[in-house]
Amino acid sequence: MSYLGWSIAATLVVAALISFGSLAPLQRIIAPVFAPIGRAASAVVERFRAMSAGQADRATLQKENDSLKQQLVSTELDRAALQQQIAELQLLRDEADFLKRRSLSGISARVIGRAESSAQLLLVDAGTAQGVKLGQPVLAAGGVLVGIVSDVNTSTSNVRPLTADGTSVGVRVDRPDGPTGILVGERGTGIRLTLVPKSETLQPKQSIITSEVNPQIPSGILIGTISSLRTVAGALFQEATIIPTIPYEQLTVLTILR
């Protein structure tokens, strides 16, 4: 009988003994040797499986992370739009309160465009269809005069800011018997107060409001504050530089007074 035959025969005997449970003593002897081998093999496989699961988890987390990033961007955009709407609503409310306090009526309009030189001309989404007329004063942020309607179309209008060339508004210093003067625009970059008699006292930080001389503009509407004084020796009048109460670059919602 060959080695192969003896091996098969021995294996069959072992199988029979296993079936009858006669090899328990032998099992107790070899278990301490082979049980650690089995545990080590299982441990290696478990570690491999854990690594694979870790890779899968990482891929899943990466996907979730990308998805959450997109959601975050979307939410940020929504939040920004919402904040913009809230800010505009607040502006409209302030302007409505102002109009109510002064018993005035106005037309709300949104700035939808600007001229190439943004400080020279604003395009708003209200025109003759909404009752806008040429020369009407334009207010912002709770009653601050920012410009005059310079051109009217059916559904849009052009607003010339007070800083634009050619703008001329009668104003006075906001105090009892405050001196009057004429406010003119300076090339879209600033506002200058002119024709104030030298005998009158002007001081920085004094508020400038509209006077009673403008036919279409109610008096007492805030424009800005005096920044610096300019006095020329020998001249009859003094001048001052005015800082607008609102930066004109940030105008979004306006009220056109009827």
Added chain:
Amino acid sequence: MKRVFYIIGIPLAFALHVAMSALLGRGWPPEPLVVCTIIVVWLQAPRVFAFTILPAAALLDLMQANHLPLVIANVLCAWGVTLFVQQRWLTNRSTASLIGLTSLGLLCTTIVTAIILWIAHLASLTSVGVSSWVTSLNLFILITEWAAAIFIGFLLHTVAKLLGRSFLYATH
């Protein structure tokens, strides 16, 4: 040298079986020793079978607590059936014969397992009935065993060709 290989091969085969059971242990465990048996028969290298796979199968059955020599039975069945078929019909080491032997070997071991479990259940030697075994029999594991036998067998055959036939094949 060959004795060293056999001595190392037994615990390696044991560890391989345990590792595969841990890796693919869903339902009925996989039997890599059956896969090895089929490959060994196809490569016509029975000494490896006799001195490595058979002791490893005996060791595995010995370490199990169920008193059923399932691994020995499956290894012997796969060896007997595939060797008989190979000597009669599939006499070469072609891919077709490997596929045929693998399919036949795995089918026979599945049937033998069912028969052993059925008899053991009737004799109250095990609580595992044939119906519960069929339920837990995983098609994925069967396919994995089938694919592994073909892939590894073909790979070993190619390696043997490249390194010289005496490296792997036994002389009878």
